Amino acid sequence: MGDRIAIRTCPLCEAGCGLEISVRDNTVVRIRGDMNDVFSKGYICPKGSTLKQLHEDPDRLRQPMVKRNGTHVAVSWEEAWAEVDRGLSAVIATHGRESVGAYLGNPGAHNLSAMTFNRVVLTAIGSRQRFSASSVDQIPKQVSAGFMFGTPVSVPVPDLDRTDLLLMLGANPYASNGSLATAPDWPGRLEGIRARGGRIIVVDPRRSRTAESADEWLAIRPGTDALFLAALINAVFAAGRADVGAHLADHINGLDDVKHTLAEFTPEVVERVVGIDATTIRRIALELCDTAHAAVYGRIGTCTVSFGTTASWLVDVLNAVTGNLDVVGGAMFPLPVAASPTTRGKRGIGKGFKTGRGKTRVRGFPEALGEYPAALMAEEITTPGSGQIRAMVVLGGNPVLSTPNSQQLDDAFASLDFMVSVDIYLNETSRLANVILPPPSHLYRSHYDLALLNFGMRSVANYSEPVFELPPGVPDEWEILAKLAAIAQGLGAGADPATVDEVTIRSIIEATVRDETCVIAGRNPDEIYDALSGPANGSLRGPDRILDLTLRIGPFGEGFGANPEGVSVAMLKRHPHGVDYGAMVPRVPEVLRTPTGKIELAPAELLVDLPRLRASLNDDPDAMLLVGRRHLRSNNSWMHNIRVLVKGKPRCTLQIHPDDAVRLGVVDGSPVRITSRVGSVVAPAEITDGIRPRVVSLPHGWGHDVAGTRQGVAHEFAGVNSNVLTDHEAIDPLSGNAVLNGIPVSLVAATA
Numbered sequence: 001m002g003d004r005i006a007i008r009t010c011p012l013c014e015a016g017c018g019l020e021i022s023v024r025d026n027t028v029v030r031i032r033g034d035m036n037d038v039f040s041k042g043y044i045c046p047k048g049s050t051l052k053q054l055h056e057d058p059d060r061l062r063q064p065m066v067k068r069n070g071t072h073v074a075v076s077w078e079e080a081w082a083e084v085d086r087g088l089s090a091v092i093a094t095h096g097r098e099s100v101g102a103y104l105g106n107p108g109a110h111n112l113s114a115m116t117f118n119r120v121v122l123t124a125i126g127s128r129q130r131f132s133a134s135s136v137d138q139i140p141k142q143v144s145a146g147f148m149f150g151t152p153v154s155v156p157v158p159d160l161d162r163t164d165l166l167l168m169l170g171a172n173p174y175a176s177n178g179s180l181a182t183a184p185d186w187p188g189r190l191e192g193i194r195a196r197g198g199r200i201i202v203v204d205p206r207r208s209r210t211a212e213s214a215d216e217w218l219a220i221r222p223g224t225d226a227l228f229l230a231a232l233i234n235a236v237f238a239a240g241r242a243d244v245g246a247h248l249a250d251h252i253n254g255l256d257d258v259k260h261t262l263a264e265f266t267p268e269v270v271e272r273v274v275g276i277d278a279t280t281i282r283r284i285a286l287e288l289c290d291t292a293h294a295a296v297y298g299r300i301g302t303c304t305v306s307f308g309t310t311a312s313w314l315v316d317v318l319n320a321v322t323g324n325l326d327v328v329g330g331a332m333f334p335l336p337v338a339a340s341p342t343t344r345g346k347r348g349i350g351k352g353f354k355t356g357r358g359k360t361r362v363r364g365f366p367e368a369l370g371e372y373p374a375a376l377m378a379e380e381i382t383t384p385g386s387g388q389i390r391a392m393v394v395l396g397g398n399p400v401l402s403t404p405n406s407q408q409l410d411d412a413f414a415s416l417d418f419m420v421s422v423d424i425y426l427n428e429t430s431r432l433a434n435v436i437l438p439p440p441s442h443l444y445r446s447h448y449d450l451a452l453l454n455f456g457m458r459s460v461a462n463y464s465e466p467v468f469e470l471p472p473g474v475p476d477e478w479e480i481l482a483k484l485a486a487i488a489q490g491l492g493a494g495a496d497p498a499t500v501d502e503v504t505i506r507s508i509i510e511a512t513v514r515d516e517t518c519v520i521a522g523r524n525p526d527e528i529y530d531a532l533s534g535p536a537n538g539s540l541r542g543p544d545r546i547l548d549l550t551l552r553i554g555p556f557g558e559g560f561g562a563n564p565e566g567v568s569v570a571m572l573k574r575h576p577h578g579v580d581y582g583a584m585v586p587r588v589p590e591v592l593r594t595p596t597g598k599i600e601l602a603p604a605e606l607l608v609d610l611p612r613l614r615a616s617l618n619d620d621p622d623a624m625l626l627v628g629r630r631h632l633r634s635n636n637s638w639m640h641n642i643r644v645l646v647k648g649k650p651r652c653t654l655q656i657h658p659d660d661a662v663r664l665g666v667v668d669g670s671p672v673r674i675t676s677r678v679g680s681v682v683a684p685a686e687i688t689d690g691i692r693p694r695v696v697s698l699p700h701g702w703g704h705d706v707a708g709t710r711q712g713v714a715h716e717f718a719g720v721n722s723n724v725l726t727d728h729e730a731i732d733p734l735s736g737n738a739v740l741n742g743i744p745v746s747l748v749a750a751t752a
């Protein structure tokens with residue numbers, strides 16, 4: 001029998017590459033890049049093909065696990081649900097709904113079930129104790145975008161394919177494949193900039209692979225990007241070159257405020273702490289003004305730092321004042337195909353964005369995007385009092401490795417009355433759960449990148465059908481989430497996920513037809529329901545049905561008859577390689593959702609942190625600081641059980657400059673003890689001049705040698721957990737994001 005070819009989008013990272021999967025006798029024989037994918041055109045990284053190994057990994061859970069006498073045993077779904085019902089109901093009955101916390105992990109952003117049903121679980125739990133990987137990642141960018149442009153997904157992305165100068169801070173797309181700027185083959189797109197005679201400047205304390213391939217590498221001191229950006233903006237004003245462009249002139253507030261509030265941050269004032277000289281800062285400021293198509297882009301190294309929100313804000317201010325915001329080849333607003341906050345509602349104006357609608361129980365830290373800082377999860381669990389978290393629901397996350405002060409969180413989770421993890425592995429976090437509910441392998445699920453395409457460099461849409469049909473009795477991930485929601489709501493272990501699905505879609509339809517700006521405003525909800533659910537539309541259910549609605553009311557949507565050629569799930573099924581509606585287009589003012597209908601260049605909510613920025617000018621430039629890094633063959637903490645991805649040279653090493661190594665008496669490969677305010681680990685030294693002196697780098701997502709997990713390969717290549725060192729007290733005050741880069745540490749040579 002010949003091989004069957006299945007086409008699907010890779011769910012592992014933000015690049016969203018098209019995969020061509022050859023299947024023979026219900027087995028994957030090969031995975032390669034889909035040459036016909038409208039966006040990725042055959043590009044794939046080494047992780048993409050390992051969906052086969054992930055699918056076949058014997059350690060990947062196929063059955064629910066329940067902890068009995070301290071060890072996890074496989075049980076039937078019925079037993080697992082009964083256990084969840086007992087555990088959750090008891091905590092809710094005794095301590096109330098506020099005592100149930102939830103943590104949502106990163107893979108949920110790449111997962112259609114999670115994108116559509118995680119919120120159903122949260123609503124059913126009905127507690128404000130919500131945490132997610134967002135606050136160890138991108139929430140600063142969402143907060144700054146929210147205040148500037150009106151929604152937390154109004155994030156400008158660099159128009160890589162048409163820019164001639166890219167200033168990139170704290171990102172290493174050669175390893176990460178890009179983030180909050182969705183496009184496959186970032187490396188190829190960067191090489192394209194240079195091939196057309198453009199320039200790339202990389203700002204990074206490490207000479208990353210991306211820095212190596214750039215025209216210029218600026219080895220900034222960790223945590224000082226906000227000062228660097230402030231000085232660049234200052235220099236643009238000082239040169240009399242600030243010009244937002246005629247296209248923005250009528251749509252912007254706060255230009256003078258920016259000029260005045262940043263007047264003190266001259267290149268000469270910041271150079272000592274930032275570690276980049278004033279002449280270079282002034283030169284780059286002018287280059288950004290002089291180049292017709294230039295873009296500034298910042299990612300992890302500008303977000304997961306003490307001034308994450310300020311740096312994220314200043315990236316867009318710099319784009320604006322150099323005339324590069326919302327222009328081709330600059331930083332542009334994506335136009336996602338599925339309806340999103342930037343396309344829904346009234347065009348050009350909105351309610352705007354707020355934080356602080358709630359405060360954490362223990363220290364009164366303000367909410368952002370409906371959640372609290374992951375760094376503060378532990379204290380909410382361990383501090384007694386009304387509202388203390390006594391149960392946790394963890395959805396596709398591994399916070400014991402991924403969030404600050406891991407040991408503290410590990411202890412806190414261990415002290416809970418009840419914990420449930422929806423996870424494919426028994427790992428460092430799920431080992432602490434009373435019940436683990438495993439979704440099926442990714443190849444059993446449909447897919448659409450509902451979240452990441454909000455940041456797409458082109459308006460593309462790809463829908464993937466499941467590669468394999470789910471065996472009977474095995475629930476899809478959305479069914480697990482729907483049932484968990486039903487149980488949290490008090491409907492019991494016998495509740496039917498289909499009922500939750502029905503209630504959910506009905507309420508989404510009701511809200512949609514009530515929205516007078518929507519293409520289906522005022523339509524009969526039953527008619528819309530039938531159009532989505534009927535046999536003529538493939539009898540869609542679950543996430544596919546919600547997706548179909550979202551696509552059909554989007555800017556390119558079928559509109560329930562309004563635009564018969566438009567996009568829908570059915571239409572995308574006819575186009576397995578995706579549909580491409582083109583490159584980004586200028587979107588101001590239509591994209592804005594601020595109450596003024598203008599871009600707010602100097603929101604009061606962001607200016608409040610400037611005194612702290614000023615104070616940081618006095619920081620000791622000689623302090624030893626720890627930063628992280630990513631590797632192309634890792635994916636945060638959870639792909640280390642795939643042997644082809646971890647074999648070879650050990651990767652969990654401490655990169656250290658030769659001068660520091662000599663001073664400490666450390667040779668290549670010898671163990672170094674790294675100690676921070678909260679913890680201490682030992683890792684082998686990797687001596688390299690590709691790092692700034694007085695900076696060391698350790699990757700995150702390692703430390704797989706804890707007891708009680710079931711990840712044989714990861715255990716063999718354990719490494720150490722860098723988040724034992726990161727400090728839960730170090731939080732960006734504007735967003736609640738954890739500081740994961742620029743951690744003060746001390747080093748000593750350890751004995752082997």
Ligand SMILES: Nc1nc2c(c(=O)[nH]1)N[C@H]1C(S)=C(S)[C@@H](COP(=O)(O)OP(=O)(O)OC[C@H]3O[C@@H](n4cnc5c(=O)[nH]c(N)nc54)[C@H](O)[C@@H]3O)O[C@H]1N2
Pocket residue numbers: 104105106107111133136137138300304395396397398399401402403422423424425427439442477628629635636637638699700701722723726740
């Ligand atoms: N020091 C330091 N720490 C960091 C970072 C850093 O740069 N430095 N980066 C941070 C960033 S950017 C992020 S996003 C976070 C990530 O933080 P987390 O999301 O908490 O961690 P992951 O390692 O992504 O863990 C994902 C979990 O989901 C499970 N999983 C995988 N696929 C699925 C699925 O389809 N369904 C379900 N239900 N589960 C699944 C995996 O087994 C794993 O347990 O880590 C952060 N931590």
Ligand SMILES: Nc1nc2c(c(=O)[nH]1)N[C@H]1C(S)=C(S)[C@@H](COP(=O)(O)OP(=O)(O)OC[C@H]3O[C@@H](n4cnc5c(=O)[nH]c(N)nc54)[C@H](O)[C@@H]3O)O[C@H]1N2
Pocket residue numbers: 013014106137169170171172173175176177178179203204205206208220221222223224225299300301302305627628629630631632633634635636637741742
């Ligand atoms: N292979 C692989 N791909 C991934 C992931 C993965 O774990 N592995 N994770 C995915 C996720 S969840 C995310 S969020 C994205 C992240 O994507 P990126 O933002 O590209 O993340 P990194 O590759 O960690 O690159 C961050 C860079 O910032 C530098 N840096 C550290 N501190 C500072 C600082 O203070 N200032 C400046 N300017 N630079 C600093 C680091 O040295 C590092 O080179 O990657 C995604 N893609």
Ligand code: SF4
Pocket residue numbers: 010011012013014015016017043044045046047048049177184
């Ligand atoms: S770059 Fe990302 S999406 Fe593309 S194959 Fe690799 S892991 Fe998958």
Ligand SMILES: [Mo]
Pocket residue numbers: 106137
């Ligand atoms: Mo992330």
